[in-house]
Amino acid sequence: MTLTKFLDAGKLSILYLDHNNLTTIHKEWFEHFHTRWTNANRKQFGQIFLDPNPWVCDCSSKDFHNFQIDNDFFHDKYDKDEGYVSLGSCQYPHTLKDKKFEDLTQTDIDDFMCQPPRILAKSEGKLKVESNEDEMVWVTVDGAPPPRVEF
Numbered sequence: 001m002t003l004t005k006f007l008d009a010g011k012l013s014i015l016y017l018d019h020n021n022l023t024t025i026h027k028e029w030f031e032h033f034h035t036r037w038t039n040a041n042r043k044q045f046g047q048i049f050l051d052p053n054p055w056v057c058d059c060s061s062k063d064f065h066n067f068q069i070d071n072d073f074f075h076d077k078y079d080k081d082e083g084y085v086s087l088g089s090c091q092y093p094h095t096l097k098d099k100k101f102e103d104l105t106q107t108d109i110d111d112f113m114c115q116p117p118r119i120l121a122k123s124e125g126k127l128k129v130e131s132n133e134d135e136m137v138w139v140t141v142d143g144a145p146p147p148r149v150e151f
Contacts, residue, residue, distance in 0.1 A: 012032065012034060013033070013034040013035075014048075015029075015033070015046075015049070016047075017048075018049045018051055018053065018086070019053070020053060021053065021054065022055070023091075023092075024056060024060050024061065025055060025087075026063070027063050027067035027068075030071075033048070035071075035073040035083065036073070036083075045080075045081070045083030045084070046073065046083050046085075047084040048074075048084070050087050050088050051086040051087060051088030051089070054091040056091065056092045057090035057092065057093070057096045057099070057104065057108070058092070058114055059144075060114070062109060066109075068101060068102065073085065076102060087100070088100070089101070090104075093144070095111075096108060114143075115143050115144040117147035118143060119139060120140040121138075121139070122140070123137050123139070
């Protein structure tokens with residue numbers, strides 16, 4: 001989903017993105033979200049449902065976490081007088097698995113450092129494959145978040 005997906009959404013106040021296999025969360029999705037308003041002299045509150053999704057808590061989620069700290073609305077709650085927010089928990093890295101966004105500490109945030117992808121090992125030599133022949137190619141990579149390898 002693009003960072004500006006909801007930029008021109010007008011008065012977006014309810015957002016259901018639960019069970020969508022999203023891995024990265026961005027503060028830009030919520031910069032125009034209406035958290036509180038009045039309708040017919042009644043207070044209304046926004047609703048955000050993002051859990052469950054397999055969130056990756058790394059450097060790509062650092063901006064959202066800082067945004068969440070600065071915005072009281074963006075904390076898990078289920079209250080008719082405050083709104084409904086279900087952000088979810090980290091699934092990666094393993095050290096933060098099942099930790100809720102709002103429970104992340106400054107130490108956790110400092111550990112969000114991303115490592116550029118690097119090749120640790122690979123098959124050697126040049127490949128020349130004739131039709132109907134099989135050849136095995138392998139590569140071992142490392143990085144945070146985990147890099148994706150395509151051949």
